[in-house]
Amino acid sequence: MNFAVVRFPGSNCDQDAVHAVVDVLGQPGGLAWHKDRELPPATDCVIVPGGFSYGDYLRAGAMAAQSPIMAAVRAFAERGGPVLGICNGYQILTEARLLEGALTRNASLKFVCKDVHVKVEGQGTPFSRGLAGRVLRMPIAHAEGRFVHPDLPAFERTGRVIFRYVSAAGALDDDANPNGSSAAIAGTCNAAGNVVGLMPHPERACETLLGSADGRALFDTVLGAFAAGGCA
Amino acid sequence: MSAIARKTLIKRPQPEVTPQLAREHGLSAEEYQRVLGFLGRTPSYTELGIVSVMWSEHCSYKSSRIHLGKLPTRTTARTRVIQGPGENAGVIDIGDGQAAVFKMESHNHPSFVEPFQGAATGVGGILRDVFTMGARPIANLNSLRFGRPDHPRTRHLVDGVVAGIGHYGNCIGVPTVGGEVQFHAAYDGNILVNAFTLGLARADRIFLGTASGLGNPVLYVGSKTGRDGIHGASLLASSEFEAGKEGHRPRVQVGDPFTEKLLLEACLELMAVPDLLIGIQDMGAAGLTSSSVEMAARAGSGIELDLDQVPLREDGMVPYEVMLSESQERMLMVVARGREAEALAIFEKWDLDCAVIGRVTDSGRIVLRAHDTTYVDLPIEPLSEGAKYDRPRSRPTYLDELQAFDPRTLPTPADLAAALLAVLGSPTVASKEWVYRQYDHMVQDGTVIRPGAADAAVVRVVAPDGRQKGLALAVDCPSRLCYLDPYEGARLTVAECARNLVCVGAQPLAVTDCLNFGNPEKPEIMWQFVECVRGLSDMCRELDIPVVSGNVSLYNETDGKAIYPTPTVGIVGLIDDLTARPPLTQGFQRAGDAIVLLGLMTDELGGSEFLEVVHGKVAGAVPRLNEALELTVQRLTLDAARAGLLQSAHDLSEGGLAIGLAECCLTGPTPIGARIQAATPLRADHWLFSEGASRIVVTVRPDDLPRLAELASDLGAPALTLGTVGGSSLSVELGPAGGARAVVVDVPLADLGAAFHRGFARVAE
Amino acid sequence: MKLSAKVYVTLKRGVLDPQGQAVSRSLRGLGFDEVGDARIGKFIELELDAPDEAAARKRLGEMCERLLSNTVIEDYRIEVGARA
Amino acid sequence: MKLSAKVYVTLKRGVLDPQGQAVSRSLRGLGFDEVGDARIGKFIELELDAPDEAAARKRLGEMCERLLSNTVIEDYRIEVGARA
Numbered sequence A: 001m002n003f004a005v006v007r008f009p010g011s012n013c014d015q016d017a018v019h020a021v022v023d024v025l026g027q028p029g030g031l032a033w034h035k036d037r038e039l040p041p042a043t044d045c046v047i048v049p050g051g052f053s054y055g056d057y058l059r060a061g062a063m064a065a066q067s068p069i070m071a072a073v074r075a076f077a078e079r080g081g082p083v084l085g086i087c088n089g090y091q092i093l094t095e096a097r098l099l100e101g102a103l104t105r106n107a108s109l110k111f112v113c114k115d116v117h118v119k120v121e122g123q124g125t126p127f128s129r130g131l132a133g134r135v136l137r138m139p140i141a142h143a144e145g146r147f148v149h150p151d152l153p154a155f156e157r158t159g160r161v162i163f164r165y166v167s168a169a170g171a172l173d174d175d176a177n178p179n180g181s182s183a184a185i186a187g188t189c190n191a192a193g194n195v196v197g198l199m200p201h202p203e204r205a206c207e208t209l210l211g212s213a214d215g216r217a218l219f220d221t222v223l224g225a226f227a228a229g230g231c232a
Numbered sequence B: 001m002s003a004i005a006r007k008t009l010i011k012r013p014q015p016e017v018t019p020q021l022a023r024e025h026g027l028s029a030e031e032y033q034r035v036l037g038f039l040g041r042t043p044s045y046t047e048l049g050i051v052s053v054m055w056s057e058h059c060s061y062k063s064s065r066i067h068l069g070k071l072p073t074r075t076t077a078r079t080r081v082i083q084g085p086g087e088n089a090g091v092i093d094i095g096d097g098q099a100a101v102f103k104m105e106s107h108n109h110p111s112f113v114e115p116f117q118g119a120a121t122g123v124g125g126i127l128r129d130v131f132t133m134g135a136r137p138i139a140n141l142n143s144l145r146f147g148r149p150d151h152p153r154t155r156h157l158v159d160g161v162v163a164g165i166g167h168y169g170n171c172i173g174v175p176t177v178g179g180e181v182q183f184h185a186a187y188d189g190n191i192l193v194n195a196f197t198l199g200l201a202r203a204d205r206i207f208l209g210t211a212s213g214l215g216n217p218v219l220y221v222g223s224k225t226g227r228d229g230i231h232g233a234s235l236l237a238s239s240e241f242e243a244g245k246e247g248h249r250p251r252v253q254v255g256d257p258f259t260e261k262l263l264l265e266a267c268l269e270l271m272a273v274p275d276l277l278i279g280i281q282d283m284g285a286a287g288l289t290s291s292s293v294e295m296a297a298r299a300g301s302g303i304e305l306d307l308d309q310v311p312l313r314e315d316g317m318v319p320y321e322v323m324l325s326e327s328q329e330r331m332l333m334v335v336a337r338g339r340e341a342e343a344l345a346i347f348e349k350w351d352l353d354c355a356v357i358g359r360v361t362d363s364g365r366i367v368l369r370a371h372d373t374t375y376v377d378l379p380i381e382p383l384s385e386g387a388k389y390d391r392p393r394s395r396p397t398y399l400d401e402l403q404a405f406d407p408r409t410l411p412t413p414a415d416l417a418a419a420l421l422a423v424l425g426s427p428t429v430a431s432k433e434w435v436y437r438q439y440d441h442m443v444q445d446g447t448v449i450r451p452g453a454a455d456a457a458v459v460r461v462v463a464p465d466g467r468q469k470g471l472a473l474a475v476d477c478p479s480r481l482c483y484l485d486p487y488e489g490a491r492l493t494v495a496e497c498a499r500n501l502v503c504v505g506a507q508p509l510a511v512t513d514c515l516n517f518g519n520p521e522k523p524e525i526m527w528q529f530v531e532c533v534r535g536l537s538d539m540c541r542e543l544d545i546p547v548v549s550g551n552v553s554l555y556n557e558t559d560g561k562a563i564y565p566t567p568t569v570g571i572v573g574l575i576d577d578l579t580a581r582p583p584l585t586q587g588f589q590r591a592g593d594a595i596v597l598l599g600l601m602t603d604e605l606g607g608s609e610f611l612e613v614v615h616g617k618v619a620g621a622v623p624r625l626n627e628a629l630e631l632t633v634q635r636l637t638l639d640a641a642r643a644g645l646l647q648s649a650h651d652l653s654e655g656g657l658a659i660g661l662a663e664c665c666l667t668g669p670t671p672i673g674a675r676i677q678a679a680t681p682l683r684a685d686h687w688l689f690s691e692g693a694s695r696i697v698v699t700v701r702p703d704d705l706p707r708l709a710e711l712a713s714d715l716g717a718p719a720l721t722l723g724t725v726g727g728s729s730l731s732v733e734l735g736p737a738g739g740a741r742a743v744v745v746d747v748p749l750a751d752l753g754a755a756f757h758r759g760f761a762r763v764a765e
Numbered sequence C, D: 001m002k003l004s005a006k007v008y009v010t011l012k013r014g015v016l017d018p019q020g021q022a023v024s025r026s027l028r029g030l031g032f033d034e035v036g037d038a039r040i041g042k043f044i045e046l047e048l049d050a051p052d053e054a055a056a057r058k059r060l061g062e063m064c065e066r067l068l069s070n071t072v073i074e075d076y077r078i079e080v081g082a083r084a
Ligand SMILES: Nc1ncnc2c1ncn2[C@@H]1O[C@H](COP(=O)(O)OP(=O)(O)O)[C@@H](O)[C@H]1O
Pocket: B141, B142, B143, B144, B176, B177, B178, B179, B180, B181, B428, B429, B430, B431, B432, B433, B435, B436, B439, B450, B451, B452, B453, B454, B455, B456, B653, B654
């Protein structure tokens, strides 16, 4: 499965994502440049990585969402291609309106870096198929990760919440919500289910040496879906 | 068409230079005479500005240089030095064709004036020093000193400094993996912000700050030049603060980590093009002036700049301001003649401002022109040579009385558990989680040991053959000990920092330092400085590790009150194979493991945290450091770790054994208690809180105890079994050998946790 | 025509503003008991060239929709004037 | 008297505004070539009680000095009006 990791000015988890899919999972993949209008040929999956695109100036993800490459990502998504936005990538996808809602300043008003647990809810996506109910431990590192949606009840009914912050035991509780997200939402998908965004960093949780390998589940899942004949 | 108008220099008559103006620029009468002498005429205003910053304490190290020469800086049996002090950062060989590049730097004054931006730009500056050498920065540390916790400004300063460090490192994507924070009234008027960066480079591709090759073009890259920080380096960092007197306050520099990230990627891309880049230096303190002069000086060449070409941010600037500006995120480089276009294309790709602003000459002079006028024509050598003083020094008289104090004259506190909790909860000792939560310590997918888990951080480095190596790094300075005894304190500093690395199973390789002191024109301060340098030198020699880079920050003094002498030390060490030998952490791992002390029990309470927190005293003789014992304890820990015998290891420092044990109880996978039973002639409070040097607490599985004992006796190292991991409290039972033992403390984990985890909030929230 | 524009971006009513809450709490903590709610917005000053103010306003509206504000959670208001 | 205040906090002239620079560059990248410099500030709306506007202004000045603006690098401007 050929991964394209989009590199914006200020991306800083782009190499980490490449490391996870290429070095750890052994897949082909590389970087795509924000000024390009096309994704690399034969791209099977797009990762919009974490970091501080454009310094997070104005609003996290706002300027990157307007990059030339994002038109190609949008077209890829419309064809049903799997797209994963991680942290700043998630912010970029919401700013680009590929995902609903917005990611706003943490309730604590501080940057927070630590391991959290998320529970997989929706499994109608290529990144979560078969994972429903699993509790995964992954790091977060962000200052603007508080998910808000102008019509949360309606959004909840669409079943597009994929990940929620929970305790290690899998329970919803306020202490487990690191940024004050509405309904402890940590990750969501689009209507078709092929575009997924989340604040935690699965690519930082692919090796036990670094503390957790739970994040691999997302990548293994998309690989499985691909092997089984496509992701859409 | 662009709506942005290019800003240009203006032409304005320059003020006439007089001895009075020279004095206002910080030049002494003798220094000004020297200028007139080598120049044979009165300098122009711009020339005066240039000489004054080049000869400032900050740029010329005039008070410290003759002493720094004594530090051991060359390759040792243990460590191959690729680049020692004198360049932007130090470089050592870590095998496999790889090099570790690192340095530490202070940003003390700016952080006191504007904590967020001051600390942020401090991080930006040290990062540039490291990537200038051709290294990708892979980890940051910071060492911070604030005033007393209840000082009205402390909270604001803590909040701003931590947020600023986080802002810069998080945004640029370099993990901040550790550091230290201490509080004391000595820093009320002068906080310390020392930032450390470690980078990774190819050993055969190190870049230096040299302007060589006649006719090669000089490029300016990065942010535009504004009026930020003019006189930051020369006046502010080279004289004392006076409360309320802020006339010379330079315009605060604002950090732009986003631009620096672009600069970092673009520079590394440029460096990968064969033979394109000749030399590079960041524009740090004294900006364009020091970078151009230093680059020409190192190459023995000359340099000519056309200041009209410098990208400007503000209208109405004059050459003097351009040369003295300390705007951040700027680089000066020399590229191969005829290949400018290749370089420019890379910077354009990264949306960076870039301009050819001059060329390398062989004149031995720096010549600056703007609008057809020559503003500066100065010989390089006397500029870079600078001034050099052997300032008078004398031992402070108060030391006799301080050192004569005998802590044994104080009574044992009635409630030892309360004393333990008070020390554990003091902001200097308590958990720094509030701090490192705000730092991305995991970006770059290499953080193997995170902050809070061990005495040193460990980041992964993948060798070309795929082997996973670990670089361990720590910063340290028990400044109270340096105050009570600068020579011994500095030795203890190096020993403790090295011991921190050994505790994760890493072999210490090389040192960087950041020497923070008061006003060197006072003989007592100068004495502290020289004693500390002597202590550092001696201990580095004992441990066989060179000093490869460093920084000096003087005049940390307000209204005549100096900081504690604070020679912060950073050490980098190596774990050769992480897969074969995962690094150790400090927390107790499981019930039933045996707790063993490597080292000796002594009653050395002088300068201890306990004395200060419980008795309100900073006095006494500092712990004795026996270098042979230190080496044996370190050797034993490393050998035992390599043999796979150890389950955890923790260095004992502030708060002594009691605090070390409490930290081990609280920082493992889950909190767990310990049962300690020891025979000792010492008083209970001395046993608990003494800060004797060269001690490490380790745990081993009971089955492995005999092998550890054997290893210890082979090396002649003291190893004393103290007790067992388990239970839900830390209990300590003491008594004389052969006599009856009594429980001296038995503190529930919950109480320990509350003190440890809430102690810092007192200053932060 | 050389113009100067000001764009005010504020959170929509109903969107939680933790920063505003913190500011109002801190102000009261400092003894400014008279303070009630606080809300925090952004304030963008732009220099621009345009044939006239109406044209500038139209272009600024587009800038707001595309970049300067996130209309999912923010409102904006535009002021245009001659350049100072 | 129930009043409503607006406080505008802007970077002092000459202080680098990296955020403004990025926004201005980005707008031009989107085809808004007519845009020159951009500077970004904060905008704080406060409800407060005060005997009169002059008194409110004085208190707001203190709030700015102590908390709302970082006077080392920022300037502020206060507007006071009746509560909407
Ligand atoms: N300024 C800081 N930045 C990041 N981490 C820090 C900082 N200060 C302390 N830490 C981390 O907190 C932990 C405890 O620090 P410290 O109290 O100095 O430990 P010890 O006394 O055991 O050496 C270490 O892992 C250290 O790296």
